[in-house]
Every structure is written in structure tokens, then in C-alpha cells.
Amino acid sequence: MEIHTYEKALEWIHGTLRLGIKPGLSRMQLMLEKLGHPEKAHSWIHVAGTNGKGSTLTFIRSMLEAEGYQVGTFTSPYIESFNERISVNGKPISNDEILLLVQHIKPIVEEIANSKFGPPSEFEIITAMMFLYFAKYHTAIDFGVIEVGLGGRLDSTNVLQPLISVITTVGLDHMEFLGNTLEQITAEKGGIIKQEIPIISGVLQPEAQTVLHDISQKKHAKIKQLGVDFQVKSRRQNTFTFIGETKRLPDLTVSLEGPHQVNNAAVAIATLLELKNSGQIHLSVEAIRSGLINAAWKGRMETLSKEPLIILDGAHNPEGIRAFKETVKQINEEKIILFSALQDKNYQEMIKELKTIPNSKLCLTTFDYPRAMTKEILTEVALNNQIEKVEDWQVFIKEQISSLDSTCLLITGSLYFIAEVRQLLTENILD
Structure with missing residues (x-):
């Protein structure tokens, strides 16, 4: 062909x-x-x-x-x-x-x-x-x-x-x-x-x-x-x-x-x-x-908006999440963290690290990718870790942005997820 x-x-x-x-x-x-x-x-x-x-x-x-x-x-x-x-x-x-x-x-x-x-x-x-x-x-x-x-x-x-x-x-x-x-x-x-x-x-x-x-x-x-x-x-x-x-x-x-x-x-x-x-x-x-x-590198601690504050970071393993944590600890505002990882990654360790970030609320989601968490795994992991489950991340982001005041939105995890989020934000929400 x-x-x-x-x-x-x-x-x-x-x-x-x-x-x-x-x-x-x-x-x-x-x-x-x-x-x-x-x-x-x-x-x-x-x-x-x-x-x-x-x-x-x-x-x-x-x-x-x-x-x-x-x-x-x-x-x-x-x-x-x-x-x-x-x-x-x-x-x-x-x-x-x-x-x-x-x-x-x-x-x-x-x-x-x-x-x-x-x-x-x-x-x-x-x-x-x-x-x-x-x-x-x-x-x-x-x-x-x-x-x-x-x-x-x-x-x-x-x-x-x-x-x-x-x-x-x-x-x-x-x-x-x-x-x-x-x-x-x-x-x-x-x-x-x-x-x-x-x-x-x-x-x-x-x-x-x-x-x-x-x-x-x-x-x-x-x-x-x-x-x-x-x-x-x-x-x-x-x-x-x-x-x-x-x-x-x-x-x-x-x-x-x-x-x-x-x-x-x-x-x-x-x-x-x-x-x-x-x-x-x-x-x-x-x-x-x-x-x-x-130097500019998309999707790595990238500030897409300052008002409201929206930051993307492709931290896709425990070491990356620890670096992310050290960086965002400097942000004094209330933080909503939306996280998604591939199911073959050590997401339990990453969630454990993310839960220790002060002044923050952690939410877990999944996305359309062959190696991403299934809806069943998403439900189980969110329940076991006592964090909020987000089934539709696109709707969630739109709702959060419309209601953000002094709170900032931090989105992290798989680079494949970050790529999808960035496209949504730059083409449909923040343009």
C-alpha cells in the first residue's frame, strides 16, 4: 500500500x-x-x-x-x-x-x-x-x-x-x-x-x-x-x-x-x-x-495561565513527582491537583507523595490511551487512597476554571495525559 x-x-x-x-x-x-x-x-x-x-x-x-x-x-x-x-x-x-x-x-x-x-x-x-x-x-x-x-x-x-x-x-x-x-x-x-x-x-x-x-x-x-x-x-x-x-x-x-x-x-x-x-x-x-x-520546554512546570493560576507538569514517575512536590510547595494558595498515570507505572508511590503536598486537594482521573488506567482501576485506586475520583477530566477542568478564585489548578502525571490537557486548554478554553 x-x-x-x-x-x-x-x-x-x-x-x-x-x-x-x-x-x-x-x-x-x-x-x-x-x-x-x-x-x-x-x-x-x-x-x-x-x-x-x-x-x-x-x-x-x-x-x-x-x-x-x-x-x-x-x-x-x-x-x-x-x-x-x-x-x-x-x-x-x-x-x-x-x-x-x-x-x-x-x-x-x-x-x-x-x-x-x-x-x-x-x-x-x-x-x-x-x-x-x-x-x-x-x-x-x-x-x-x-x-x-x-x-x-x-x-x-x-x-x-x-x-x-x-x-x-x-x-x-x-x-x-x-x-x-x-x-x-x-x-x-x-x-x-x-x-x-x-x-x-x-x-x-x-x-x-x-x-x-x-x-x-x-x-x-x-x-x-x-x-x-x-x-x-x-x-x-x-x-x-x-x-x-x-x-x-x-x-x-x-x-x-x-x-x-x-x-x-x-x-x-x-x-x-x-x-x-x-x-x-x-x-x-x-x-x-x-x-x-x-530555554522553553512545554508541559514541564509550564504556567499556562496566571489568573487563574494553571500549571502543567509531566511528572510521570515517583522521582518526577518528588521534584514536582518540591516546586509547588512554594505556592501558598489553595491547590487542586489533578493527577493521571499509566497503569504500568508506580502510581501508588506517586499518590502517596502527592497527598503530602500541603494546602492541597488531590483528584485522580484517567484518559483515553491504551496504557492508561481503566475506569475500574480508577475507582478502586481512588477509593483505597481516599481521594476524589474524576471520571471526565475535560468537564472537571472546565468546571474548576470557571470557579477558581484564589485557588490554583495543578495538573500532573503522564506526559501523554499532559499533552491532551494542554491541547484542550490552549485550543478550547484559554484561547
């Missing part, structure tokens, strides 16, 4: 979602071989981590842009449109380009599907599309900043040879794929570490740091660790001082809300300073300052 429209192209891509997550690199390597190895066309920065990947990538991209570079990015999931997963200087690729990529790659996917390797997964296809796009259709980028999809060692993006690797944080998430302990999960994230390629770590737990240092030693890869080789000092709200081995940068301000974003910004700075010190980029102090303050 030939594909002639953008809508049919997306339908074909998403039709592979039913294949699920298929860890391993063999299909990916074969696909790239048949495409002429597009992953070798550019210089890459590879970013892994449980949380903070997207924010750190955004800081890196924004600082490089401020220095005058063209930067391609690969992120997941998307918030407004599928196209934003592949972007140049923050601008998503066009519908026509998606169609071209699908027309190019579909015959190769079908050939592999009929081989001993079996059909590539949705994420493998999108990753190959990204490499192909930057190698053939938009070749003018100076750097690509690539976000790992899941884990690291067996992730589809781990076919590239980067200039530098970054691991932001490590937490207990995707345990069905990555392992049951922090050490096992860290080892999977550390699978992106390559022979003699430097690594920047924002990992905070000592046991996780030990795992990364052991992997780095075996790979003869120089590692720089947040809190050891570079520091965050004089932290107050969104302003901080960065102290590196050769650079002290006082009074830096980040645009993204939350204490954890200061750590993400420090990791991003350390990454680019490492590349600067090795002569691979130019980087001015002005570009660092401008890049940090102008």
Missing part, C-alpha cells in the same frame, strides 16, 4: 505501536545499514536519564543556538504534534517532510519485517526517520542532541557514536525492562557510555555514581560528576552560580521552574564546557546566560 498523505503516514507509524517495546539493536542496525548509515552523518550529543532528559536537552540546544549553531533534536513523547519529535532549533519538521521520510523508509521496514529479525517497533522506525532526515533532508545542522527513549544500553538511539554522553538522573522506573534495583537500572543507563567518549553525570545517589564510574573506567571514558567535578552554589529560586574546574559563572538564571531544573542546567553547562575545552565548539558566557534564560 502506497502512502500519499501526512495523515496516512502517521497512521502507518502509529500502527506499529501494537508491536510494543522490543529491546535490542539488531533491527535498528540492519535498518540503518540499508539506509546507508545516516547516523554517521553528523556530530551527536547523547542524553539518557530517568528524568530531566528533555529539560537538559533543551538547555543544551538553547545555549548552542545562542552561540549561532544549527541544532537538530530528537525527543519523546511529543506534547502538541508528532512532528516536534524531530526538530531544528526548536522548529518541528513539516508534514510534507514526515510524508517523504515514511515513503523512503516504509519499503525497508517491510523488508526487515519479513526477515528473521521481525518487524521494527514504532520507536525504531521514528529513530531511523530522524537519522535519515538529518542525513538526507536537512543536512545543515552543526550538532544533533538525541534523547534516549528507554534505558540506554539496548535503546534504538544507542547506535550512534557521540561527541559526549550525558546521564541526567537515575530512578526506579521501567523496572520491567531495566531491572529491579537502582544499580541494575544505572547499568542500563550507563550502556550509552562509549570507549574513550567523555560522560557528564547528574546522578545524585552514591550507589548509582559508583556504577557509572566503574563503567567509565572499563571504557576509559572520562566522567565528570555533578557535586564533585562541577557544583551548583548560591541557589535561590531560579538563580544559581555554576562552579566548574576552570569556570565560575555567577548569577545564572534558568527559565524552567523547579529546583531540579538548576541541576539540569548545570549538567547542560558542564556538557558544553567539556566540548569547548576539547576544541569542538565555541561557547561564550553570553550564550550560556542567554540560552538558559530563553
Whole structure:
């Protein structure tokens, strides 16, 4: 079947979602071989981590842009449109380009599907599309900043040879794929570490740091660790001082809300300073300052309205919820928190954390997505945790906004949920 429209192209891509997550690199390597190895066309920065990947990538991209570079990015999931997963200087690729990529790659996917390797997964296809796009259709980028999809060692993006690797944080998430302990999960994230390629770590737990240092030693890869080789000092709200081995940068301000974003910004700075010190980029102090303050990342502690106060945050695991909690504790107003999680996530731990936020009322809902809670699970979980059940989140949000006075509305949980909420608010309520 030939594909002639953008809508049919997306339908074909998403039709592979039913294949699920298929860890391993063999299909990916074969696909790239048949495409002429597009992953070798550019210089890459590879970013892994449980949380903070997207924010750190955004800081890196924004600082490089401020220095005058063209930067391609690969992120997941998307918030407004599928196209934003592949972007140049923050601008998503066009519908026509998606169609071209699908027309190019579909015959190769079908050939592999009929081989001993079996059909590539949705994420493998999108990753190959990204490499192909930057190698053939938009070749003018100076750097690509690539976000790992899941884990690291067996992730589809781990076919590239980067200039530098970054691991932001490590937490207990995707345990069905990555392992049951922090050490096992860290080892999977550390699978992106390559022979003699430097690594920047924002990992905070000592046991996780030990795992990364052991992997780095075996790979003869120089590692720089947040809190050891570079520091965050004089932290107050969104302003901080960065102290590196050769650079002290006082009074830096980040645009993204939350204490954890200061750590993400420090990791991003350390990454680019490492590349600067090795002569691979130019980087001015002005570009660092401008890049940090102008970075924007939809759906992450994003204030969509100030009157009434409405904040969205894609906190989709316990570590993310703890960061969310630390941030919103600074809000003095009464808080209504609407939360939705995928049923394969540790939602019990997340609910436990959310219930400790002072001056707040917690409400639980679900949404239309294959991995979201069923209505039966929603009822049971709400009852067991003694929190309010919301069956129709769209009606709930509209009613809350019409009655908000001094109360603020905080919406958090799955990024897939946040994407739907953001679309409703921006297109139908707050426009």
C-alpha cells in the first residue's frame, strides 16, 4: 500500500505501536545499514536519564543556538504534534517532510519485517526517520542532541557514536525492562557510555555514581560528576552560580521552574564546557546566560495561565513527582491537583507523595490511551487512597476554571495525559 498523505503516514507509524517495546539493536542496525548509515552523518550529543532528559536537552540546544549553531533534536513523547519529535532549533519538521521520510523508509521496514529479525517497533522506525532526515533532508545542522527513549544500553538511539554522553538522573522506573534495583537500572543507563567518549553525570545517589564510574573506567571514558567535578552554589529560586574546574559563572538564571531544573542546567553547562575545552565548539558566557534564560520546554512546570493560576507538569514517575512536590510547595494558595498515570507505572508511590503536598486537594482521573488506567482501576485506586475520583477530566477542568478564585489548578502525571490537557486548554478554553 502506497502512502500519499501526512495523515496516512502517521497512521502507518502509529500502527506499529501494537508491536510494543522490543529491546535490542539488531533491527535498528540492519535498518540503518540499508539506509546507508545516516547516523554517521553528523556530530551527536547523547542524553539518557530517568528524568530531566528533555529539560537538559533543551538547555543544551538553547545555549548552542545562542552561540549561532544549527541544532537538530530528537525527543519523546511529543506534547502538541508528532512532528516536534524531530526538530531544528526548536522548529518541528513539516508534514510534507514526515510524508517523504515514511515513503523512503516504509519499503525497508517491510523488508526487515519479513526477515528473521521481525518487524521494527514504532520507536525504531521514528529513530531511523530522524537519522535519515538529518542525513538526507536537512543536512545543515552543526550538532544533533538525541534523547534516549528507554534505558540506554539496548535503546534504538544507542547506535550512534557521540561527541559526549550525558546521564541526567537515575530512578526506579521501567523496572520491567531495566531491572529491579537502582544499580541494575544505572547499568542500563550507563550502556550509552562509549570507549574513550567523555560522560557528564547528574546522578545524585552514591550507589548509582559508583556504577557509572566503574563503567567509565572499563571504557576509559572520562566522567565528570555533578557535586564533585562541577557544583551548583548560591541557589535561590531560579538563580544559581555554576562552579566548574576552570569556570565560575555567577548569577545564572534558568527559565524552567523547579529546583531540579538548576541541576539540569548545570549538567547542560558542564556538557558544553567539556566540548569547548576539547576544541569542538565555541561557547561564550553570553550564550550560556542567554540560552538558559530563553530555554522553553512545554508541559514541564509550564504556567499556562496566571489568573487563574494553571500549571502543567509531566511528572510521570515517583522521582518526577518528588521534584514536582518540591516546586509547588512554594505556592501558598489553595491547590487542586489533578493527577493521571499509566497503569504500568508506580502510581501508588506517586499518590502517596502527592497527598503530602500541603494546602492541597488531590483528584485522580484517567484518559483515553491504551496504557492508561481503566475506569475500574480508577475507582478502586481512588477509593483505597481516599481521594476524589474524576471520571471526565475535560468537564472537571472546565468546571474548576470557571470557579477558581484564589485557588490554583495543578495538573500532573503522564506526559501523554499532559499533552491532551494542554491541547484542550490552549485550543478550547484559554484561547
